[in-house]
Amino acid sequence: MSDAATQDRLRVNFIGIGGRKCATSWVFKCLTEHPDICGAHSKETHFFSTDNLYDQGLAAYAAHFTICGNEKIRGEFSTSYLTSTQAAKRIYEDFPQVKLIVCLRDPVARAVSALQHMLSKGKIRKTDALQDILKRYPELLEEGMYGKYLAAYLKLFPRNQLHITRYEDIQKNPQQVIRELYRYLGVDATFTPQGLYYKYNTSGARNAIWFKHSLALYHALMRNAFGRMLVKALKRLGLNAYTLDTVLRRGTTNAYAVSDQDRQRITRFYENDQRLLQKLLA
Numbered sequence: 001m002s003d004a005a006t007q008d009r010l011r012v013n014f015i016g017i018g019g020r021k022c023a024t025s026w027v028f029k030c031l032t033e034h035p036d037i038c039g040a041h042s043k044e045t046h047f048f049s050t051d052n053l054y055d056q057g058l059a060a061y062a063a064h065f066t067i068c069g070n071e072k073i074r075g076e077f078s079t080s081y082l083t084s085t086q087a088a089k090r091i092y093e094d095f096p097q098v099k100l101i102v103c104l105r106d107p108v109a110r111a112v113s114a115l116q117h118m119l120s121k122g123k124i125r126k127t128d129a130l131q132d133i134l135k136r137y138p139e140l141l142e143e144g145m146y147g148k149y150l151a152a153y154l155k156l157f158p159r160n161q162l163h164i165t166r167y168e169d170i171q172k173n174p175q176q177v178i179r180e181l182y183r184y185l186g187v188d189a190t191f192t193p194q195g196l197y198y199k200y201n202t203s204g205a206r207n208a209i210w211f212k213h214s215l216a217l218y219h220a221l222m223r224n225a226f227g228r229m230l231v232k233a234l235k236r237l238g239l240n241a242y243t244l245d246t247v248l249r250r251g252t253t254n255a256y257a258v259s260d261q262d263r264q265r266i267t268r269f270y271e272n273d274q275r276l277l278q279k280l281l282a
Contacts, residue, residue, distance in 0.1 A: 010058055010061075012075055012076070013072075013073045013074055013075050013098065014073065014099045015075055015076060015081070015095070015098050015101070016028065016081075017077075017079075017081035017082045017101070018079040018081055018082025018102055019079055019082045019083075019103060019110070019143060019146065021110050021117065022103035023103055023170050024043075024077050026170065026198055027077070027103055028077045029193070029198070030178045031178075033194060033195055036073055037072070037074070038071040038073070038074045039075060039077070040065055040067075041065075043076070045076050047078070048081060048084070048087040048094075049080040064076065072186070073185050073186070075099075082102060082149050082150075083143055083149050085152045088156055096157075097161075098161070100157060100161055100163065101165065101184075104167065106168065107146065107270045108263060108270065109167075110144050112256075115130075115140070116256055118133075118140075119255070123137070124137075124256065130258065144270060146273065147273040147276030147277035150162070150280055151276065163180075163181065165177055178196060
């Protein structure tokens with residue numbers, strides 16, 4: 001393989017670093033629908049945050065992008081990167097010019113959403129006290145410490161290499177959010193992805209099973225030459241390679257009830273970190 005081919009094989013233009021329960025799947029879907037953008041065959045490689053994966057070297061990382069062809073931009077999204085200072089250092093060492101994307105959400109709402117997800121997975125019960133849940137799963141609140149963890153990234157990367165997308169803005173104006181992302185990555189911002197119209201229910205407790213299945217189908221098609229040709233042809237027509245089922249189960253009858261007192265306790269937990277975040281992003 002020529003030096004130029006090797007360099008292109010290791011090319012990564014953007015890396016999404018998180019956070020969990022902040023619409024990262026929606027963002028990744030809208031990005032990879034763009035004809036000039038190719039995503040890793042699995043949305044989350046967790047390469048930089050997992051020791052045994054990182055130790056395999058960048059050639060192993062490049063294997064995640066073998067589905068990519070001549071697209072102008074390629075990248076991935078791993079939510080584990082946000083809370084990993086090791087990932088921040090590794091990304092900077094290997095790709096110091098990469099454009100970072102982080103999705104944020106009101107940390108209290110994110111924590112409540114995470115509780116509903118844990119309930120749906122059988123990790124907690126509706127009758128469990130919040131304080132007991134937090135003892136077992138301290139990461140539930142820790143993952144909302146955006147200021148703490150973004151500070152580690154901004155010690156390494158300049159501010160203009162970090163694009164902030166907010167969950168609340170996606171709810172209000174998804175088209176503006178994705179156009180800003182396209183402009184940030186330097187691709188045609190007039191393109192409208194079909195995934196733009198993927199809807200979240202108002203309760204925040206959503207069933208993303210069909211959404212994940214559609215992503216899986218997309219990546220399966222991208223693993224062979226015929227599938228890639230089909231996807232690219234559909235992209236040129238402004239269509240998806242699949243139909244996303246937008247009928248979502250609300251799940252409100254099986255929700256974890258967060259009391260006003262617990263919600264206030266969570267809010268106080270984040271007060272200092274939110275001030276730090278505002279200072280970092282000012």
